[in-house]
Amino acid sequence: MKDIHSTYNGVGKSLLVELLHFCLGAGKNKGFEEHLKGWCFILTFEHAGMEYLVSRVVGEDKLAVNGREMKLSAYKDFLNTLGVFDLPASISALSFRALLSFFLRSGRKAYASCDGARSEWKPYYRVLYQSFLLGLDCHRVVKKHDAKKKLDERTSLAKKYKEDAELRDFYLGEKNADIELASLNEQIAKLRNDLSEFQVANDFSEREAQANNTRFLLVETRNEEAILGVRLRDIDLALELHPDVAPDRVRRLYDEANIVMPASVTKRFEEVEVFYSRLRENRTRRLEQERTVTLAKQSILQSRRIDLERELDSQLQFLDAHRALDEYVENSRFLSELTARQTKIQDYLALIEKYTNEAQMIRAEMGQATVETTVYLEGAKAHRDMLMETYRGFAREFYGNKAAGLIVKNNDKPDNQIRYDIEARIEYDQADGINDVRIFCFDLLLLFLRQSHSMEFLFHDSRLFAGMDWHQRLTLFRVADRVTREKGWQYIATVNEDQIDSVKVEAGTDFDRLFVQPRVLELTDEPDGSGKLLGVQVDMQYEKP
Secondary structure, three states: OOOOOOOOOOOOHHHHHHHHHHHOOOOOOHHHHHHOOOOEEEEEEEEOOEEEEEEEEOOOOEEEEOOEEEEHHHHHHHHHHOOOEOOOOOOOOOOHHHHHOOOEOOOHHHHOOOOOOOOOOOHHHHHHHHHHHOOOOHHHHHHHHHHHHHHHHHHHHHHHHHHOOOOHHHHHOOOOHHHHHHHHHHHHHHHHHHHHOOEEOOOHHHHHHHHHHHHHHHHHHHHHHHHHHHHHHHHHHHHHOOOOOOHHHHHHHHHHOOOOOOHHHHHHHHHHHHHHHHHHHHHHHHHHHHHHHHHHHHHHHHHHHHHHHHHHHHHHHHHHHEEOHHHHHHHHHHHHHHHHHHHHHHHHHHHHHHHHHHHHHHHHHHHHHHHHHHHHHHHOHHHHHHHHHHHHHHHHHHHOOOOEEEEEEEOOOOOOOOOEEEEEEEOOOOOHHHHHHHHHHHHHHHHHHOOOEOOOEEEEOHHHOOOOOHHHHHHHHHHHHHHHHHHOOEEEEOOOHHHHHOOHHHHOOHHHHHHHOOOOOOOOOOOOOOOOOOOOOOOOOOOOO
16 A cells, blocks of 8 residues: 655655756755755766766865866866867867756756757857757857857947937937037137137236226226316307397397487496406306316326226236136136047947948858858758658657658848757647657757767656656657667666556566666655655755746
8 A cells, every 4th residue: 555645756856967967067056055065975977988986065166086176167177178078179168067968957947948958048059059969060150159249249339329318319310420520620629729829827817807997997087088078068168158138239229219228227238238248257267267177187087098098908918818727727628528529429430330341241251151051051961861860760759650850951040149940840849748759859869969979878857757648758768778778878767656657557578677677766755854865854945946
């Protein structure tokens, strides 16, 4: 009788994959650091007839290989040079750690697609790694990637100027940068010339105050002089005035009227005439004296005005030739602003010219590379046919004559970094079980081809088998058993009990050979954790979210 509460989930099957990666140069694992700090894990592997023993302690940035201690970074370099993968020195993105992921998929997301052995890989890296392991010319992948990246960098620089508020109008064509630059050049040349002739007066402010005072005195003097001029005109007018009716005229009027004036009246007229004569003489004398005084004052004011005008002219000439320091500083600041704007526009024009020329050259090179890749793929038709038929052969064992194959085409689109379109297909492969088979056939193909590598094992976690029908699962283990036995390789799998039991009857006499004899370790859900991978109960999140 079985305990219906027992489970094979969480016993350490997927953890085993992470521990293998840990011993094969993976970076630090936060879950390990929190729950397994100080634990030492040991892995023994063989390559090219030589055995290697790796021991690594959780929480340390160093490990030991055959007793030789080294930093983690040095260990990764060591794995790159071990010769498992024939890594070209010119392509730094190709590494042992990256390529290992196709033979030791880690995490749930790694089982979502054939090319996504690591879910965080960008499309370029997926194509690069596949190209390398499929025996395609991966240098062409790098060439298109680098060309498109360079083109994008130029576009990014141009975009930076487009986002600049001052240059946006030029970028969008609403203003002409050449005309604006010519205007700036003219302003800058004039301002520089002015500054070169600029003479700074240390006492400019004091002299300016003196000039303002002189101007004030001059205005006062001119006003006073004008007032005296008006007074002189009034005096001259007063000197010209005479009594309205003279005594002689009165007498003539009486004579003409044949009227005899009395003696008393005649005497009175004579007295009045004497009075007015004296009055007129006194008035004239007083006006003439006043006129003389006014003329003297006017002469003094004229002389003073002339002196003030000369003094003001001298002061203004000095001020015109010399300027204040703050004016010089302000002009210098304005020149700096103009020069900065000039530089920005010059850089913009130079960038546009450079970008246009380089972009045309890059696009031409990319076009030529596309043509050359088409020729290359045509010449590699036999190799592509081999990839197609080998993959189809594996898929056919699962689904008979259902359409399947691996296609390699030239990606001739200039707007991406992808050189090849690589697609491993099985008809209706969007279904979970069929997609899992597709991944298995692809991984087995990479192992089988042995293109630029000498890997001799393939590891799959139990999550690969979860969505398969029982007959697909049985076929998978029969294919893996046959291929690895023929080649002397390893197929390693972590399998749940129910996944094995589902094929026990149909496997017949193959069951022991497929599932019993190869079994290395059986994990169980004991309450004390003794049946789990680490022999203890550890609840931790070790996969990246």
